[in-house]
Amino acid sequence: MTPPGQQPEPSKSRQRRERERAETRTEILRAARELARAEGWDAVSMRRLADRIGYSTNYAYRYFKGRDDILLAFVKDGFVRLADTMRTGGTSVQAAAAAYLDFALDEPDVYQVMYGLGGVHVPAADTVTEGNAVGAVIADALGVADPYDDRIARIWATAHGLAALHAIRKLPVDRAHLHRLLAASVDDLLRTPQQPEEGDAR
Amino acid sequence: MTPPGQQPEPSKSRQRRERERAETRTEILRAARELARAEGWDAVSMRRLADRIGYSTNYAYRYFKGRDDILLAFVKDGFVRLADTMRTGGTSVQAAAAAYLDFALDEPDVYQVMYGLGGVHVPAADTVTEGNAVGAVIADALGVADPYDDRIARIWATAHGLAALHAIRKLPVDRAHLHRLLAASVDDLLRTPQQPEEGDAR
Known part of the structure; x- marks a missing residue:
């Protein structure tokens, strides 16, 4: 004893x-x-x-448990680090979006696993909630409480689309140019005054 | 004879x-x-x-020649049909973008191969030029001659990002909502007056 x-x-x-x-x-x-x-x-x-x-x-x-379990560890760790990077990148939406893009470009191998790109198969059902933290950082930067605010999805989609098209060489421009494209889209979005939601059924 | x-x-x-x-x-x-x-x-x-x-x-x-050759046939055919669908969808940028999104949602299996999503590996080097016709349709709708106009890449990236995030269940909203997200981004982009390029090095 x-x-x-x-x-x-x-x-x-x-x-x-x-x-x-x-x-x-x-x-x-x-x-x-x-x-x-x-x-x-x-x-x-x-x-x-x-x-x-x-x-x-x-x-x-x-x-x-196997190969999928290892890939899943990279997905989880990747999304945690991505959200951290965005959070420490600055408090503006522009800074968060730029940090997102930099992560995708700096760690293409991990980004590939996180989003099932380029022949990597990660069971989608297991990783549905991963990435919510990314949306939360954008929501904070936008100053909105709703994690489903449409502007979050639009910024995320544009950043992901740029990174994903670039990764498969469909957008063969340099890093500075990718940042300009993303910044222009975020600027346009921020410039538009938000109308009150008209009974959006979600 | x-x-x-x-x-x-x-x-x-x-x-x-x-x-x-x-x-x-x-x-x-x-x-x-x-x-x-x-x-x-x-x-x-x-x-x-x-x-x-x-x-x-x-x-x-x-x-x-083998499995890759078969996938490549789907990539080529997919991009030809996608561009056709966009061209016949209407002459506005909004119509072309909406037709793009509909194609991605209607034929998720083909879209997956076209962009190497969800575990499908298509050798990127073989399909770099596929998709140029998509950019050409957006350029026509925008009324620009430059196939590398930044707005083309931004519309394409947003449409692709929405389709790709939706495909891996990171954006679990319905078709009408996806269309609203894309339309809002295209609207914002069209609303912004184009400034003359300030010595863009491309």
Whole structure:
């Protein structure tokens, strides 16, 4: 029995186990991203990952249920970091939109997984709520309480469309030009006075 | 020797062979789309297609170089039909944009292949010029001669972003609402007077 006032020993060893577990997960994710950058996300399999970091495939399965589970970890982490980047980018809608675009251009591999682009299949049903934080940052910058404000969707769609078309080389312009296109659309949207909603059925 | 004024016989049989060839290609493409609708584009392989229409796999390879070649046929045909739909939808920018969105919503399976969405991998390098006709229709509707006018890219990006976010359930609103979002963005863009370009380096 543990004397009162003293940390029970199992808790310490559990803490250590949890830390080690988190470290191993991080190591597997790092290897996955390296593999994806070198050979594309198609190459990321449990077997390839295990080979790469010198574990058995069975051992890797103790940390992730499979390839989809690994991709899902990138989706979740990606959306958390994207929202953070937008939040710290500034308080204006323009700054938030620009930070969004920069993230998509700086981490095309992660953006690809987040939105199921370029041949990466992420089960959409599992990631429906991911990205809500992105909308929340735009809502804050717009100063609106409604997370379904139409202007949020329009800014998001334009930013995503620019990034996605650029990624498949349908919009072969440079970064500064992409930013000008996005800024012009956000400017136009902000310039238009908001009319009161006329019984919008949503 | 063929008497003058008469169609040479080889030409007639060549015409017949070409017609039959076109019909077989059409049959293979029809089977591919049915398979894609039933089981997703991942299921579309030369073997599965040959099985489905009762040909040998080798026979199917006489008509298409492989799975990528079949996807490419859908990309090309999709962009031709998309541009046609936009052109016949009306002469205004609003009508062209609305026709674009309707195409994406009516044929999500084809749109997916055209833009490499949802796990479908189409080699981007092979389809860079596909879609130029879409830009040309928007340019006509805007009344601009420059196929790289920034407003074309902005309308295209917004329409694509809305369709793509909706396809992965990140924008779970109905068709009428999507149209309102797109129309509002196009309206804002058209309302803004065009300033003369200030030494845009392109």
